[in-house]
Amino acid sequence: MPDTTDQPVSFPTQPRPDRAAVLCGLAGWLPPRIVTNEELSQRLDTTDAWIRTRTGIGRRHIADPGQATSDLAVAAGRRALAAASREHVDAVIVTTTTPDRSCPATAPLVASRLGLTGAAAFDVSAVCTGFIYGLASAASLITARVADSVLLIGADTYSTIVDPQDRTTAIIFGDGAGAVVLRAGDAGEPGAVGHFDLGSDGTGEELITVAAGGSRQRSTPGPVDPGDEHFAMRGKEVYRHAVTRMAASARATLTLADCKVDDIDRLVPHQANLRILRTVADDLGLPAERLVVNVDTVGNTGAASIPLALADADTKHTLQPGERVLLTAFGGGLTWGSCLLTWPALPRTRHPHDSGGTRAA
Numbered sequence: 001m002p003d004t005t006d007q008p009v010s011f012p013t014q015p016r017p018d019r020a021a022v023l024c025g026l027a028g029w030l031p032p033r034i035v036t037n038e039e040l041s042q043r044l045d046t047t048d049a050w051i052r053t054r055t056g057i058g059r060r061h062i063a064d065p066g067q068a069t070s071d072l073a074v075a076a077g078r079r080a081l082a083a084a085s086r087e088h089v090d091a092v093i094v095t096t097t098t099p100d101r102s103c104p105a106t107a108p109l110v111a112s113r114l115g116l117t118g119a120a121a122f123d124v125s126a127v128c129t130g131f132i133y134g135l136a137s138a139a140s141l142i143t144a145r146v147a148d149s150v151l152l153i154g155a156d157t158y159s160t161i162v163d164p165q166d167r168t169t170a171i172i173f174g175d176g177a178g179a180v181v182l183r184a185g186d187a188g189e190p191g192a193v194g195h196f197d198l199g200s201d202g203t204g205e206e207l208i209t210v211a212a213g214g215s216r217q218r219s220t221p222g223p224v225d226p227g228d229e230h231f232a233m234r235g236k237e238v239y240r241h242a243v244t245r246m247a248a249s250a251r252a253t254l255t256l257a258d259c260k261v262d263d264i265d266r267l268v269p270h271q272a273n274l275r276i277l278r279t280v281a282d283d284l285g286l287p288a289e290r291l292v293v294n295v296d297t298v299g300n301t302g303a304a305s306i307p308l309a310l311a312d313a314d315t316k317h318t319l320q321p322g323e324r325v326l327l328t329a330f331g332g333g334l335t336w337g338s339c340l341l342t343w344p345a346l347p348r349t350r351h352p353h354d355s356g357g358t359r360a361a
């Protein structure tokens with residue numbers, strides 16, 4: 001239940017025994033343009049070696065001028081629906097930090113462009129934890145019998161908010177979209193989305209922020225600093241929080257599910273930074289080979305990060321049906337969350353870098 005103390009706590013949720021949300025389609029989509037570390041080092045005071053050593057990132061995909069988050073979301077969503085062999089879902093959720101507009105939400109437009117006008121459609125905003133919050137929202141719609149099927153899309157175009165001259169953020173973030181289709185099923189079947197742990201701590205609002213553009217800025221008289229339009233991050237503090245919050249949330253989820261770290265076949269964390277991911281795995285006592293990593297080829301793609309990592313691992317056969325998979329994420333807010341599921345059998349399709357990555361049960 002909500003926190004009543006000064007200490008932030010997590011909000012645990014349990015699956016219902018009689019009905020569960022089951023993963024039945026997965027897809028990733030990346031804009032074709034690739035920006036390498038070498039390209040960045042031509043315009044920023046940085047080097048490929050520095051970026052690789054500090055973040056593990058080698059390249060990232062960047063949207064073309066004029067390409068908005070909904071364009072990426074539609075591409076991923078279309079492939080996920082095709083993978084699930086579905087033309088219709090009851091609800092569409094888009095989770096993003098870079099919506100097309102501050103009003104209205106991006107999801108209704110995405111739904112209509114997918115031929116889903118009439119479906120419930122709304123956005124979820126939890127920065128890099130968005131996919132886990134979106135997954136909990138989608139699963140809750142299904143277990144509460146509000147919907148029988150949901151399309152959940154994590155999509156972000158960080159290139160539209162990052163200052164291209166800021167070497168501390170421009171090297172980290174990339175653009176992309178990942179989508180899953182969930183259907184009503186049984187809690188015991190593979191693909192059933194299991195236990196969740198969700199949490200937040202708003203006292204850390206300033207650690208990851210875009211200061212301008214919201215009601216706080218518009219209700220304050222005086223000129224806006226042009227820098228406030230850009231994404232700002234206190235890297236060192238974020239690093240520390242990311243490690244401790246993801247590890248703690250992963251542990252909380254294991255406790256809820258009555259599982260041990262040894263029971264986990266794959267840990268799929270939000271792809272923030274390779275050092276962060278390795279430290280989380282180390283902290284949990286999880287062997288490094290069970291860690292799923294694709295940050296080297298896509299960077300930090302925000303809400304798209306986990307579904308893109310899942311699509312990448314699935315097409316590379318890193319994820320096998322029946323494996324116990326633990327998802328964990330941390331993001332601005334501060335927010336964090338984790339989810340446990342058993343991987344379903346999905347037919348083979350294209351890799352996300354091959355402008356696809358669709359898989360279906």
Ligand code: COA
Nearest residue numbers: 045046050054128167168171235236238239272273330331
């Ligand atoms: N290239 C070269 N040098 C850089 C640089 C870059 N791209 N960015 C920063 N530096 C410099 C700094 O200016 C500093 O120089 P100084 O020692 O002369 O002052 C030096 O490198 C060390 O900077 P520091 O900030 O201590 O580096 P770091 O090891 O903490 O790495 C981050 C910086 C941003 C990579 C790291 O803090 C990080 O990954 N944080 C978490 C980011 C994240 O994952 N965010 C998303 C969470 S959802």
